[in-house]
Amino acid sequence: MFLKMLLTTVCVALGVTSAHAQAYPNQPVRLVLGYAPGGVVDFTGRALAQALTKTLGQQIVVENRPGAAGAVATTFIAKTRPDGYTIMVMDVGTVINPLMRKDVGYKIGEVTSFGMVASAPVVIVVSNNFPVRTPQELVAWGKANPDKLNFATAGVGTAPHLGAEQFWPHVGVKAVHVPYPGIGAAFPDVLSGKVQLAFSSIAGARPFIADNRVRAIATTSLKRPAGLTDIPTIHETLMPNFNIDIWTTLAGPAGTPAPIAARLNEALVAAQKDPEFVAAMEKIGAEAWSTSVKEANDILLAEDKKWAPLVRAAGLGDQ
Amino acid sequence: MIDNLALGFGVALTIANLSYCFIGVLLGTLVGVLPGIGPVTTVAVLLPLTFSLPPESALIMLAGIYYGAQYGGSTTSILVNMPGEASSVVTTIDGHRMARLGRAGPALGIAAVGSFFGGCVATLLVALFAPWLAEVALKFDPASYFSLMCFGLVGAIVLAHGSVLKSIAMVGLGLAFGLVGPDINTGALRFAFGVDGLADGIGFVPMAMGIFGIAEVAYNLERRRADSTLATRVTHVWPSLADMRHCLGSMIRGTGVGSALGLLPGGGALLAAFAAYALEKKVARKPRRFGEGDIRGVAAPETANNAGAQTSFIPMLTLGLPSNPTMAMMIGAMMIQGIAPGPRVMTDRPGLFWGIVASMWIGNVMLVILNLPLVGLWVKLLKIPYRLMFPGIVVFCAIGVYAVGNNVFDVFVMAFFALFGYVALKLGCEPAPFVLAFVLGPLMEQYLRRALLISRGDFGVFVAEPISLGFLIASALLLVAIAAPAVRKKRDVAMQE
């Protein structure tokens, strides 16, 4: 039975070969995901694929092309035909990869967004044996104990890491970044207090917060996220307009005709109202984020501008 | 405890879940036997299909694939010297040697029996001590992990039965090749030289297939055995009672080592098979026979392997910590089902937790029933003349490497390592230490740098932590134990001259 199901999936996948644009879309659309199954991007992409299949009126076929923090998939998309039949869901890596690596196979101008998909805030959690309960206390402790503070993130160039690199200089505290391969791996060291705090996705930290093994002291969005409304934001306490989120976007190759981009945006915005999609995003602590095509591309440009000096200053990547 | 297990069996023994468990172990065995296509690929392909299943069924099936592949993985290692995964590399050392001596049957049989033994005992441990064992993993800090990796690498030197100097150099070279790819601390891309295929590092499967599979074929062909069969005669199909008795101690020690290392999420499970083999070689009477087709050299790693596969579920289920890529994908599967892996799974979803534990035991029974009858069939394969068999080996290596991502570059990587493996073999450098170091290298660097980041560059952390200090002392003692016989041998040689 399974093999049969598999077979049908494969057949559908192979069916996607060439296209003649009459009324877009007149054949299945291939949705490329930049990470392996199991991660946030994969999860978001698959949930979106189901909702988009309804709103676009065509089968969306998901294909994982993991590798090099999404650079493999983005390069593939940048070089593909801009006909709207091969698109992708990606995260901040789209912008960060060309900033960090010399020989990434694409430039940021070679991809275009059809709209943002979802965003999830970041939460700052501290070890239970670390005597800090508010963001202000954290800064005070950091200033009183120079060169003692360590913070964990899910890796170099992830949204939580970039946010942290922006946060510390602003509050005048020096802290050492300890990157982990995924935030899950960081928790043993955070629980034991070797690393006092972590900039984590809400999804990753939730079970530990619920079990009182770590304390959430701040979140990083402008509005307090659902489920953590008693935790202050950095925006309201220390750094107005500080807004770091783990976002995902629906994108394709630059040069995609405007009518196709508009059709995709329309279907995307409709899909974001799908109750199943909303529920799926809730499971990973994210929220649908609806924008126009122009807004989304402006966001990508703004992100590129915002992170370029920081990546250089922090000495990330090949340099 | 009895209540919990009753609850678990209640979940696992439904017709639907029994079927999913069976599908899981069947697929696992299949992909374990087919070299190259490992559990990671299989789970990745099947993951989307599990979204529509209840979480218990989905995880029972995925778990079945994972430990089923551990059973199947030994088959090609023994028959044709092709390890599909890091954990079955050790099995090639004595297992394939046994096959050449006509004892493939006993080797395969003891692998199945040992896996069953290790799997069952470890499942029992999980059932009895899961909450308590989870805390053990938390006692390991980056410094302790680094020292554990050191211990593992010294253990890798024990694997080889040739020159110690060459083994150490092979370990170093394995570390170096393992470092190709992105640096986790800075994001810099190392030793990729602008080649896209190296942007994620060198894949384990193409490397291992080249070094073991293809290089071995070249090595066999040059000795002009193309018309003969691989095994000159096949004596026994089953392990004898004496074999079993001979292996009992190895299986018990293997279970202990495997269960303990499986608990450590940061690479511990990888070490299980290597550590068990190294331990056997050190404690056994007549250790000379290791590497020459000693059945204990199959029993110990295979038992440890499976025991570790079971206990590695503990940090995954109770702390949300994956010990390998397959486990990471299972965490993804749980998150998609709306279950956050972590300390609360056991209390919030007891049916899920105990259902998985119970299904592991059922799955192990299924596996041994499935695998033992196959032994006879596998042994018959060895009667095929080598001139017909070796193209098959080459085809399986090529498909296994290429199929995972339609990846042409990985086929070239395999060809490169075939050349490297052949030359190394000829020059008396054994591949097993290289492969272990290749896998451990990136982890070792990661822990070293993490420990020193946190200590601000103070190397004292490695002796300040008791666990870390313990492993360093153990490594030093083991190194002395290895060096001593080598020195003695040299002196003997000198005396004879």
Next chain:
Amino acid sequence: MRIRIDRDLGAGLLFLACGVFFAIAARDYRIGTPARMGPGYFPQAVGIIVATLGALLVARGFVHRLREAATLELGPLAILILALVLFALVAPDGGIALAVVILVVVSAFAGGTARWREIAATAVFLAAFTVVVFVSMLGLPLRVWPAW
């Protein structure tokens, strides 16, 4: 294609070359300090260790010259590598069935005993097996037949 070399000398040269290569290539990356290791620190250290061990083996090889000689017979290996390269070049567009047939036929030369009917049968059998097991049953997304 037969090469005869002392085992210690050969292994030493291999390690020396690889070690030097990694140590020098690591200089392209920041080395850093123990507290803040750059991407080059660990690779450089490993490269130096491997090179040193290689040098030791070379020295040992010179002392006991050709006591343990190895004969490298590169013929069969070269044919196998050629077969794999052809496979990799054909598979993406030519499909897996044709690629397997080419792989089997070319690598059969490495065996030295050419029996054409047998090779043809093996090739067809393995191609069919590949298509049925890997593509139909396991659902791997491979191209089966040529694209042209």
